[in-house]
Structures are given as C-alpha cells and as structure tokens.
Amino acid sequence: METLLMLERITIKSNSGPYDVEFAPNLLNNFVASEEGVTHYLVDSNVARMYTNQLASVLSDPYTLLIEATEDNKSIDSIIPVIEQLVNNNFKRDHLLLAIGGGIVQDITCFIASTLLRGVEWRFVPTTLLAQADSCIGSKSSINLGNVKNILGTFLPPKKIWICHEFLNTLERKDIQSGIGEILKVHAIAGPEAFDLLKQDFSKLISDRTTLLHYIKEALLIKRKYIEVDEYDKSSRNIFNYGHSFGHAIESATNFRVPHGVAVTIGMDMANHIAVMRGHLPAEHRDRMHDVLSQNYFDFKNIPINPDSMMRALLKDKKNTATELMLIFPVGEKASMQRVSVAPEEDFYSQCVQFLQGIGA
Numbered sequence: 336m337e338t339l340l341m342l343e344r345i346t347i348k349s350n351s352g353p354y355d356v357e358f359a360p361n362l363l364n365n366f367v368a369s370e371e372g373v374t375h376y377l378v379d380s381n382v383a384r385m386y387t388n389q390l391a392s393v394l395s396d397p398y399t400l401l402i403e404a405t406e407d408n409k410s411i412d413s414i415i416p417v418i419e420q421l422v423n424n425n426f427k428r429d430h431l432l433l434a435i436g437g438g439i440v441q442d443i444t445c446f447i448a449s450t451l452l453r454g455v456e457w458r459f460v461p462t463t464l465l466a467q468a469d470s471c472i473g474s475k476s477s478i479n480l481g482n483v484k485n486i487l488g489t490f491l492p493p494k495k496i497w498i499c500h501e502f503l504n505t506l507e508r509k510d511i512q513s514g515i516g517e518i519l520k521v522h523a524i525a526g527p528e529a530f531d532l533l534k535q536d537f538s539k540l541i542s543d544r545t546t547l548l549h550y551i552k553e554a555l556l557i558k559r560k561y562i563e564v565d566e567y568d569k570s571s572r573n574i575f576n577y578g579h580s581f582g583h584a585i586e587s588a589t590n591f592r593v594p595h596g597v598a599v600t601i602g603m604d605m606a607n608h609i610a611v612m613r614g615h616l617p618a619e620h621r622d623r624m625h626d627v628l629s630q631n632y633f634d635f636k637n638i639p640i641n642p643d644s645m646m647r648a649l650l651k652d653k654k655n656t657a658t659e660l661m662l663i664f665p666v667g668e669k670a671s672m673q674r675v676s677v678a679p680e681e682d683f684y685s686q687c688v689q690f691l692q693g694i695g696a
C-alpha cells in the first residue's frame with residue numbers, strides 16, 4: 336500500500352497525446368488561477384459555496400461560470416446557455432476551459448470542449464470521489480436527452496488533471512458510496528483477487544482516507560490499462576460497462592434518486608444474479624461479491640424500482656443492437672467479464688423482476 340501512496344503522477348497515453356494526473360494534496364492551500372493563457376472556469380456551484388475562500392482567485396475571475404450539478408443540467412438544452420455565455424465572453428481557440436467539480440461538471444465541460452470552435456483544450460480538478468477514482472480519465476463526455484441517460488457524447492481527455500483528496504471531506508455519504516461503487520466495479524473487472532483484496536478493506540474506505548487514496552490510485556492504474564488500448568470503446572474497454580446498462584436503467588427508472596455509482600453497484604449485483612440464473616456464472620462468485628455490493632447500496636434499498644420503467648430504459652441503452660441487449664456479465668470459473676447478447680424476452684424480464692424482488696426494491 337505504501338508504494339502506491341507515494342505515487343505522485345500517472346501519465347495516460349491517449350490518441351490526442353499524453354496527459355497527466357497529478358496528485359496534489361496541497362492544492363487548496365494555494366489555489367492560484369491558471370497562468371497559462373486565458374482560462375474560462377466552469378465550477379460546481381456547491382463547490383464554489385463550500386470553498387469560497389480557497390477558490391477566491393477563481394471565483395473572482397470575470398470568466399468564471401457556476402454550474403449546478405444536476406442531471407437536468409447535463410442535457411443539451413441546459414448546455415446551450417453555458418455555451419452562449421462562453422461565446423459572449425469572447426472565447427477563442429487559444430483559450431482554455433478548466434472544470435472544477437464532479438462527473439456532471441466534467442461531462443458538461445468535456446462536451447463543450449469537444450464541440451466549441453471544433454475543439455479546445457480543457458483541464459480538470461475533480462472534486463468527487465467518483466470523478467477522482469474513475470471518470471477523470473478515459474476521455475468520455477456523456478450528455479442526457481430527456482431521461483435517456485448519457486445518449487450523446489464525445490471523446491476528448493483533459494490536458495491535465497489535479498487530484499486533491501481534501502475535497503472529499505465535504506462530500507455527502509451518498510456521494511462517497513457512489514464513488515466506491517465505481518471503485519468496486521474497476522476491481523471486479525481486474526479479477527477476483529483484486530476484488531477480494533478491496534473487499535477486505537471495504538469497511539475502511541469510508542472512515543480512513545489513506546486507504547481510500549490507495550484505492551483511488553489503484554482504480555486509475557487498472558482503468559489506464561484498458562483506455563490506453565481502446566480509448567474509443569470499440570472492443571476491450573466495453574467491459575467497463577459492467578453494471579452500467581442496468582445502472583443507467585435504474586437511474587432513469589428512479590428519476591435519478593439513486594446516485595450514479597450506487598445504481599452501478601445495484602447493476603453489478605443484478606448482472607451477477609442474472610448471470611447465475613442464465614448459467615454463465617458459478618453461484619460462488621455471485622455470493623462472494625454480493626455482501627460488499629449490497630452494503631454499498633443498502634441505504635437505497637427502499638427506493639422502488641419499477642421493472643417496466645427499468646426495462647423500457649434498458650431497451651434504449653446505446654450499446655444494444657436493433658434486436659438484442661448487449662450486457663456485460665462475469666462468466667465462468669474466473670468470473671471474467673464478457674459481452675453477452677440477450678434477447679429482451681419474457682425469461683429475461685422475469686429474471687430482472689426476481690432480482691429486484693430479492694433485494695426488496
């Protein structure tokens with residue numbers, strides 16, 4: 336654990352050039368506005384409120400725009416006024432965008448950076464666990480259309496990422512659980528050994544920052560292996576959708592009352608249960624993972640998930656073909672992640688209902 340804690344920088348190879356994730360524990364002690372040319376800041380409004388003093392130089396900048404981090408604002412309609420403001424502020428090709436916030440501000444900034452003036456540079460200070468441990472690397476932007484989640488998007492990594500774990504101190508418990516959901520997913524993809532090591536430390540993730548920081552770094556290193564090979568998600572990176580097709584459908588069916596990473600946690604448990612019911616996975620693997628997964632979504636078990644609404648959302652998932660659902664299941668003795676096509680027929684529907692009834696949703 337100590338070796339990883341000393342790691343100060345991770346470099347990611349991307350089709351648009353390498354970029355660095357820098358671990359900057361003291362970032363908030365001396366947060367100076369960027370000195371590299373003209374920078375336009377997009378800042379999560381809650382972060383601006385909680386870190387008014389530390390971010391004073393950014394918040395007093397005339398080019399700073401505040402964004403309320405809601406799924407409604409992560410939509411094409413809500414992004415247009417933000418673009419209008421940037422254009423009114425005379426945004427030019429050699430200007431930079433700098434996002435300070437979680438996955439929502441990241442998705443909005445990345446989408447704007449990839450489309451405004453046909454592409455401009457952006458940088459990122461992730462302030463949530465999910466964004467620090469997972470979404471900050473990988474180049475994707477994802478934008479909602481109505482309640483169809485993440486149906487629009489682009490690929491453009493930030494040129495630089497600074498991770499300061501001090502931001503995590505003000506997160507609500509649900510947002511820590513959401514980030515832990517993605518950390519669990521990445522470790523499940525790495526294999527049973529990696530998942531079981533994380534499982535041993537699971538109870539410390541919320542209470543012990545050093546352990547959490549270790550797993551943030553570990554999760555980024557695991558993800559790097561996949562995004563460097565398949566940045567545009569054409570083949571091997573697909574397995575990162577483990578838990579996501581179900582997760583997005585759960586978010587839509589609950590009107591986003593379940594945070595993203597928690598919905599993904601339910602989605603992983605659901606994928607495991609259905610994989611066993613369909614004969615893809617030995618039951619021991621489902622059981623080995625179920626206790627930590629269910630602990631991570633325990634607080635959300637009482638939010639009802641209507642199976643019809645979930646199924647409607649699942650059918651709209653962007654990874655499907657015209658007739659089949661494309662789902663990621665752990666398969667076989669090694670629980671290795673594989674893409675499996677499933678006909679959305681009666682038996683699949685009843686397997687989903689059986690799982691939802693089993694967890695009391």
Ligand SMILES: NC(=O)c1ccc[n+]([C@@H]2O[C@H](COP(=O)([O-])OP(=O)(O)OC[C@H]3O[C@@H](n4cnc5c(N)ncnc54)[C@H](O)[C@@H]3O)[C@@H](O)[C@H]2O)c1
Binds near residue numbers: 404437462471504
């Ligand atoms: N592009 C990608 O690769 C990718 C990957 C995973 C998830 N996502 C998307 O990310 C979104 C979820 O992002 P998220 O979990 O980071 O949360 P978020 O951006 O929705 O933020 C969650 C809440 O935490 C608040 N917040 C942010 N930083 C804070 C801090 N330091 N202290 C206190 N409150 C803070 C926000 O204002 C918000 O209320 C989803 O829309 C999901 O689809 C994108």
